[in-house]
Amino acid sequence: MNDRPFRLLHWPVREPFDTVLTSAWPTGTNPLDTQLADRGYHPATATDPALMAPAIAEYTITTLTRRGDVVLDPDCGAGITVVEALRAGRHAIGLTARRRWWLARANVTAIKAQGAPGDGMVLVRRPSTVAAAEMAGLTSRVALLLTTLRLTPNPGTGVDRLRTLLHECRPLVRPGGHVVITCAPHRHPTRHDLLDLPGQILALANSVGLAPVARCLALTAAVRGRRVRTHATLAQRRTVTRVERATGHPIALAAHHTVLVFRADPDIAAPAPLRPIPSPPDSPRRSGMSRSSCAVRDMWWPRPDRTEIPATSKQAA
Amino acid sequence: MLSTSDGDSAGPLRRHRHRSRCRSCTSPARTIRRRRRATASTLARRAGFSSRPTTLWPFAGADQLPGTAQLAGWLGRVIVTLVTGYTRPGDRVLLLNPLAPARRQSTFRGTRGPDPYAGLGEAVWTVIRLGRSVDIATAAHGPDYPHTPTDASHRDAVESASGLRLRRPDPHTSAGDHHESDSRAMRAKQRPGDRFDLIITAVYPHDTDWLAHTDWTMVLTSTGTIAAITHSDNSGSRLVDPTSAIADTFRSRGWRWLDHIAVLTEHLHAPMNATTATVPAAVPMAAPTAAPVAERLPVRSVHHDLLLFVAAPPGDHAHAATPGEASDE
Numbered sequence: 001m002n003d004r005p006f007r008l009l010h011w012p013v014r015e016p017f018d019t020v021l022t023s024a025w026p027t028g029t030n031p032l033d034t035q036l037a038d039r040g041y042h043p044a045t046a047t048d049p050a051l052m053a054p055a056i057a058e059y060t061i062t063t064l065t066r067r068g069d070v071v072l073d074p075d076c077g078a079g080i081t082v083v084e085a086l087r088a089g090r091h092a093i094g095l096t097a098r099r100r101w102w103l104a105r106a107n108v109t110a111i112k113a114q115g116a117p118g119d120g121m122v123l124v125r126r127p128s129t130v131a132a133a134e135m136a137g138l139t140s141r142v143a144l145l146l147t148t149l150r151l152t153p154n155p156g157t158g159v160d161r162l163r164t165l166l167h168e169c170r171p172l173v174r175p176g177g178h179v180v181i182t183c184a185p186h187r188h189p190t191r192h193d194l195l196d197l198p199g200q201i202l203a204l205a206n207s208v209g210l211a212p213v214a215r216c217l218a219l220t221a222a223v224r225g226r227r228v229r230t231h232a233t234l235a236q237r238r239t240v241t242r243v244e245r246a247t248g249h250p251i252a253l254a255a256h257h258t259v260l261v262f263r264a265d266p267d268i269a270a271p272a273p274l275r276p277i278p279s280p281p282d283s284p285r286r287s288g289m290s291r292s293s294c295a296v297r298d299m300w301w302p303r304p305d306r307t308e309i310p311a312t313s314k315q316a317a
Numbered sequence: 318m319l320s321t322s323d324g325d326s327a328g329p330l331r332r333h334r335h336r337s338r339c340r341s342c343t344s345p346a347r348t349i350r351r352r353r354r355a356t357a358s359t360l361a362r363r364a365g366f367s368s369r370p371t372t373l374w375p376f377a378g379a380d381q382l383p384g385t386a387q388l389a390g391w392l393g394r395v396i397v398t399l400v401t402g403y404t405r406p407g408d409r410v411l412l413l414n415p416l417a418p419a420r421r422q423s424t425f426r427g428t429r430g431p432d433p434y435a436g437l438g439e440a441v442w443t444v445i446r447l448g449r450s451v452d453i454a455t456a457a458h459g460p461d462y463p464h465t466p467t468d469a470s471h472r473d474a475v476e477s478a479s480g481l482r483l484r485r486p487d488p489h490t491s492a493g494d495h496h497e498s499d500s501r502a503m504r505a506k507q508r509p510g511d512r513f514d515l516i517i518t519a520v521y522p523h524d525t526d527w528l529a530h531t532d533w534t535m536v537l538t539s540t541g542t543i544a545a546i547t548h549s550d551n552s553g554s555r556l557v558d559p560t561s562a563i564a565d566t567f568r569s570r571g572w573r574w575l576d577h578i579a580v581l582t583e584h585l586h587a588p589m590n591a592t593t594a595t596v597p598a599a600v601p602m603a604a605p606t607a608a609p610v611a612e613r614l615p616v617r618s619v620h621h622d623l624l625l626f627v628a629a630p631p632g633d634h635a636h637a638a639t640p641g642e643a644s645d646e
Contacts, residue, residue, distance in 0.1 A: 023549070023618045026585045064614070178614075185372070185577065191629075193573035199561030212556035214616045215549050217579050221373055228371050237369065249542065249627055250402055252576050255373035263614075 021063060021214055021261065027055035028219035028255070031231035040114065041083070042106045048078040050150040052182055056218040056257065057084040060146055064178045064261075065090055069143035072172060074165040079104030079122055081146050086116040093133075093142075095125040095169075133172060140174040148182040155186065155195055163204045170208050175265040179210050182218060183258045192243045198258045210262035221255035230255055370402055374623070375581045382443050387436030391582045395546065395623060396440045396517055397447070403542050403625075404515045406448035411536065412438050413518035414455045416527065433582075433621070434519035434546065456518070456527045512538045522550040522559045528566045534628075543572065543626040546580070551616060560622055567626045575625040583619040 030038070035054045036045050045051065057080050061071055067089040073081035076094030082104065085092035094104055104122040112120070123129055133139075147165070151158040162181070173179060186195045202212055221230040232240075232253050244251045379390035382397070400410055414437050444451040513536055520528065533543060549558045564574050 020615045020617050022585065023616065024579065024581060024585055024620045191573065193568075193575065194564075194577060196561055196564045196568075196574070199564065202558065202561065212558065213614060214551075214556060215558045215560070217373075217620060219373060219585075221371060223373065223375050223581070223585065226375055228373050228375060230371050240369070247573075247575070247627070248540065249575055250370060252370040252372045252578060255371040256579050261614075 021216070023214065023216050024256075025056065025059050025216060025218045025259065026223070027053060027059050028221045028223070028231065030055070030222075032220075039083070039087075040110050041078070041080075042103060042110070044103055045078040045080075045107060048103075050148050050184070051078060052080050052148045053218070053220065053257075054080055054084055056182060056259070057081050057146065058088065059218070060180050060259070061085050061088050061090060061144065064180065065144045070138075070141050071144045071146060072142045072169060073147050074125070074145065074169045075147050075150060075161075076104055076122060077148075077150070079107040082120045082122060083107050083111045086111050086118045086120045089117055091118045092120040093138075094120075094122040095129060096122060097125045138172050140172070142169075142172045143174060143177045145169060145173050145177070145179040147180075149184075149197060149201065151186060151197075155197065159197070159200050159204065162201065163207070166205065166208045166210070170210075170264070173264040177264045178213070179205065179262040179264060181205070181260045181262075183260070185254050185257070187243065192247050198260060201260055205260070205262050210264055212260065213263045214261040216259040216261060217256040218259045219256050228255060370398075370578075372576060372578045373581065374398060374578055377581045377584045377619070382440060384442055385436060385439040388439040389433060389436070389582075391580060391621075392434065392437070392546070393440055393443065395580055396437075397443060399515065399517055399544050399623075400444055400447050400449055403544075404449055408449050408514035409512070410444050410449045410451045411513040411516045412440060412444070412451060412453050413516055414438055414453065415519045415521060416456055416524070433548070434521075437517070437519060452513070456531060512536055512541070514538055514541045515544065516541065517544045518546070520545050520547040520559060520563055522548060522557045525559050525562045525566065528563060529570075533567075533570065533572070537628070539628055541628065542575070543567070545624045545626070546621055547624065548618060548621045560624065563624055571629050572626040573629050575627045576623075578623040578625070580621045580623055581619060582621055585619060 032051070032053055033046060039054050041054070061081075061084055065071060065085075065088075069090050071081060071085040071090050071092045072095075073093070074095045076082055076096050077098065079094050082092040082094040086108070094108075096104060101122060101124060108120050108122055147162075149158055149162055166179070181201050183197050183201060186197060187193060188195060198215065205212065221228050223229075230253050237253065240251050240253055374395065376391035376394040379394045381390045382388060382393035385393060396412075404410060415434060417432070438453040441451050441453060516533070516537055528545075537543065545563055547559050547563060549556060549560070551557070560577070568574065
């Protein structure tokens with residue numbers, strides 16, 4: 001069906017380059033607009049107000065997952081998590097309730113057109129979406145739940161929405177899987193003091209049974225020796241200047257986001273599935289079926305395999 | 318037309334004058350570029366491009382301050398940056414040594430020794446050389462600390478070291494009971510010069526109680542800044558993060574969280590270059606057996622957290638939380 005020859009990805013699939021999680025992530029080498037442009041995102045992607053930088057998503061996915069794992073973003077927005085997961089050779093699912101979900105679909109289509117293996121989908125989040133996912137066999141299948149805190153004019157509303165999402169999608173995360181939530185620094189609109197949003201996220205994650213593993217920093221500025229090169233826009237600098245005048249104290253330019261890493265049921269080891277989810281193939285199948293459909297078939301409806309014969313039966317035979 | 322009296326030596330001068338004349342010529346393209354540069358520089362100055370601190374201080378591998386033995390190089394740089402960035406010559410600075418915690422479990426590797434905040438008071442002369450007056454003090458334990466020293470020698474030692482002893486507010490002091498706390502308040506009013514413009518202290522992740530039992534308003538000016546250095550720690554398989562506890566403690570007492578700065582104490586590993594990344598030669602169709610789910614992901618700490626707090630304006634009564642909301646880990 002797809003006669004297009006397999007083209008090497010612009011960014012080759014990379015295995016985790018660091019098996020040790022550091023508390024500061026070097027994800028600020030390039031500014032956000034450069035990351036979006038170089039990775040082929042739709043130009044409207046930058047309009048997402050709570051956009052997660054592609055470098056942050058890539059670092060998280062390549063550090064905490066392996067090829068063939070499933071990555072879930074319950075509030076994907078422009079689809080950054082889904083795209084970076086596909087680029088890294090993982091399967092990805094994005095849920096969104098936003099009217100502009102066409103943007104995520106456009107980004108996923110673009111990365112699939114580049115030849116990214118794996119299966120990626122963007123679904124509209126409904127009250128029955130999670131139940132349907134459980135019926136499809138996704139329970140305890142997700143290796144990484146990666147999302148960002150999306151704030152509204154009322155910060156409490158964003159935290160409440162995140163609590164609802166975690167409650168709904170918590171059963172999909174496999175025991176020992178990771179939940180990563182990123183949070184940009186925010187200030188009170190009138191008092192101009194920092195809001196302890198990471199503290200609120202820690203509290204609500206604890207309420208859904210997630211154990212905090214690390215509190216890291218995803219850098220949004222480039223570090224070269226002793227020098228820091230920020231990528232703050234003129235509007236951001238003007239905002240900082242305005243806050244400085246209002247408070248009468250020096251205010252620093254934001255150069256990092258907070259990343260909270262949690263683990264799901266670290267003390268409970270779930271039984272291994274009979275057939276692990278296959279890793280995305282490197283070459284298109286010659287059977288005439290598209291790569292995405294094959295990946296979907298293998299992912300959702302595993303074929304019976306001779307290796308599933310219990311050892312006791314083999315020994316008896 | 319400029320003229321030169323000396324031929325050979327005036328060669329460079331002639332070229333310099335020739336360049337000057339070229340700069341002054343009014344070609345449209347050059348004029349436009351000059352105007353754009355002037356506009357950009359003006360905007361940059363107005364927006365603060367020139368001297369704007371960031372929330373990332375890369376002090377990994379910094380040399381120790383001269384005259385210090387225990388003070389880590391990165392911590393010395395933090396003190397210097399705080400003093401030069403948040404005070405002016407003539408201001409008063411307090412280096413507040415935290416008490417060594419009873420138990421300190423750290424699973425960090427790397428250059429972080431057993432006590433990352435040792436020698437905080439050794440930066441006295443450095444601060445003096447920066448034109449500020451400095452004092453040293455040691456924090457006092459809370460009432461629930463099991464090893465609260467009660468002997469007079471310890472009290473005398475603390476007082477002699479700093480001349481200023483922080484004491485927690487007496488919880489049994491009522492409106493009609495005016496003793497030491499009220500006299501201290503009166504002394505503070507009578508001698509406002511005893512207060513500090515900047516307090517630099519460190520907080521261990523497992524010991525944050527003493528923050529709640531310290532009367533910061535008696536030692537800090539109304540426009541002063543509190544700088545608390547801390548870090549997250551892994552106790553077993555769980556994270557111990559004191560940031561929220563510290564922020565809640567100060568906010569419950571009417572302080573505003575000004576900034577959260579990350580201090581890099583170790584160099585970061587650069588991400589693998591995409592051009593050098595190689596796909597494994599033989600990639601199996603099926604995923605290999607996954608690692609045991611109970612395997613704990615190792616975490617390597619490369620930074621410390623610097624939290625800055627300032628006093629809220631006097632009319633901001635809604636900012637201070639009720640005492641019951643304060644929580645310490």
